[in-house]
Amino acid sequence: MSGDTTAAPVLIAGAGPVGMTTALALHARGVEATILEAESEDRDRSGSRAIYVHGSTLRTLERIHPGLGTDLVDEGLVWPTRRTLYQGKEVFSRTYDSPGGSGDIPHFTSVPQVVTEAYMHDALEGAGIDIHWNAEVEIVDSSPDGVHVETSDGREWDGEFLVGADGGGSTVRKEIGANFEGDQSENAFIIADIEDEQIDGDQPDLERIFHYDAPEADGRNVLLVPFTGGWRLDIQCIEGDDPEELSSEDRMREFVCDIMGNEYEDDLKWVSSYYFLQVMADTFVDEHRRVLLAGEAAHLLAPFGARGMNSGVADADEAASAIAAAIDARTDAVVREEVELYAARREKAAEYNLDAAGQALEYLQGEDPVTVLRKEAAASLADHFEIAGEWLDDAPYGPHGTPPIVSTGNY
Numbered sequence: 360m361s362g363d364t365t366a367a368p369v370l371i372a373g374a375g376p377v378g379m380t381t382a383l384a385l386h387a388r389g390v391e392a393t394i395l396e397a398e399s400e401d402r403d404r405s406g407s408r409a410i411y412v413h414g415s416t417l418r419t420l421e422r423i424h425p426g427l428g429t430d431l432v433d434e435g436l437v438w439p440t441r442r443t444l445y446q447g448k449e450v451f452s453r454t455y456d457s458p459g460g461s462g463d464i465p466h467f468t469s470v471p472q473v474v475t476e477a478y479m480h481d482a483l484e485g486a487g488i489d490i491h492w493n494a495e496v497e498i499v500d501s502s503p504d505g506v507h508v509e510t511s512d513g514r515e516w517d518g519e520f521l522v523g524a525d526g527g528g529s530t531v532r533k534e535i536g537a538n539f540e541g542d543q544s545e546n547a548f549i550i551a552d553i554e555d556e557q558i559d560g561d562q563p564d565l566e567r568i569f570h571y572d573a574p575e576a577d578g579r580n581v582l583l584v585p586f587t588g589g590w591r592l593d594i595q596c597i598e599g600d601d602p603e604e605l606s607s608e609d610r611m612r613e614f615v616c617d618i619m620g621n622e623y624e625d626d627l628k629w630v631s632s633y634y635f636l637q638v639m640a641d642t643f644v645d646e647h648r649r650v651l652l653a654g655e656a657a658h659l660l661a662p663f664g665a666r667g668m669n670s671g672v673a674d675a676d677e678a679a680s681a682i683a684a685a686i687d688a689r690t691d692a693v694v695r696e697e698v699e700l701y702a703a704r705r706e707k708a709a710e711y712n713l714d715a716a717g718q719a720l721e722y723l724q725g726e727d728p729v730t731v732l733r734k735e736a737a738a739s740l741a742d743h744f745e746i747a748g749e750w751l752d753d754a755p756y757g758p759h760g761t762p763p764i765v766s767t768g769n770y
């Protein structure tokens with residue numbers, strides 16, 4: 360170790376959900392880590408980001424920090440009804456008696472990312488893990504023995520491994536020379552959060568609604584999702600739209616009144632417009648197998664199907680598992696293999712997720728005649744065949760499967 364540094368063997372760049380999960384997952388395996396975060400402690404992390412947390416993510420968080428998964432379950436909600444409309448007419452609706460399933464951890468929960476992050480901060484504090492604020496990672500030098508990092512506050516850090524969880528603009532990714540190229544959605548999406556104190560898990564009539572070509576939004580697709588304390592409103596722009604103009608406060612107020620009712624006129628909390636990127640790094644590890652990329656530093660996914668933070672948490676857990684095994688290893692070859700196995704697994708998972716989110720995006724934007732025809736045919740058959748309406752209800756989120764499990768070995 361050299362410079363003004365830490366005794367922890369692992370450095371983590373970024374205190375987003377993925378960096379914090381990595382630190383907790385390492386701690387659970389008996390390995391201490393130091394988090395280096397570019398921003399200051401009093402930063403504002405508000406904005407419309409992840410709300411849909413998969414059951415597998417909740418189970419991971421519960422496993423690495425008992426109580427964290429169930430706290431999020433208590434804070435979140437599970438809506439019992441999924442409903443879809445097509446040009447003003449209902450084409451599908453289903454209400455589940457037990458929408459979350461029967462165990463302590465439901466199939467999903469709907470909770471804003473700011474709340475998830477607040478619980479992660481508490482968990483870090485409970486585990487005695489420090490975040491070094493105002494410490495932007497600027498330089499990364501790896502060697503076969505470890506990693507040397509320099510931060511914007513003039514400090515230098517040495518560790519055995521570095522996890523780059525520093526988000527979409529990742530410096531760590533650039534420093535290891537990974538390429539990051541991909542596609543951008545054709546249309547913009549306007550995403551807003553609307554406050555509603557009444558919304559909590561005790562309400563039996565909560566619904567997630569998807570509306571194709573909604574008349575209230577002048578023929579745009581609209582998604583409305585409840586979360587504890589409010590609603591996520593997602594409006595898909597159409598050709599010729601100016602996202603800036605549509606996301607202005609006055610125009611949003613009109614949308615909110617038309618789509619949700621006048622009682623919500625003053626409840627707009629925040630709004631942003633996005634073009635979604637679909638891209639992954641061409642390698643998740645450096646040449647010396649000492650730096651691992653995780654979360655949005657490694658991949659950016661369109662949010663339909665909610666694979667961003669959820670897959671980032673899986674990256675974090677697997678990165679921690681690989682590093683813990685590598686730290687205990689007695690040969691350099693095993694160290695390299697553990698890290699390479701991480702890369703093989705999570706690159707494969709990212710490819711799968713990219714493809715799944717891409718299918719959802721293409722379906723939503725799809726102006727190709729086959730997709731248009733299928734939607735129209737399904738909508739016209741939905742009164743007679745439930746399966747047609749169910750397909751319309753399902754399709755905006757992409758396929759349901761999970762990424763393949765990748766192992767080493769010659770089979």
Ligand SMILES: Cc1cc2nc3c(=O)[nH]c(=O)nc-3n(C[C@H](O)[C@H](O)[C@H](O)COP(=O)(O)OP(=O)(O)OC[C@H]3O[C@@H](n4cnc5c(N)ncnc54)[C@H](O)[C@@H]3O)c2cc1C
Nearest residue numbers: 373375376377397409410411496525526654655667668669
């Ligand atoms: C509208 C929208 C809806 C979404 N919905 C969902 C959803 O329902 N479910 C889901 O799973 N995902 C969703 N996502 C995706 C989710 O928000 C992201 O995947 C998640 O925030 C990624 O976490 P991260 O920790 O990798 O990166 P970030 O959250 O970007 O965190 C990166 C951290 O690194 C810090 N940092 C940056 N550079 C440096 C540096 N050089 N040195 C040190 N620190 C640095 C940043 O300040 C930040 O704290 C959504 C995203 C959007 C935009």
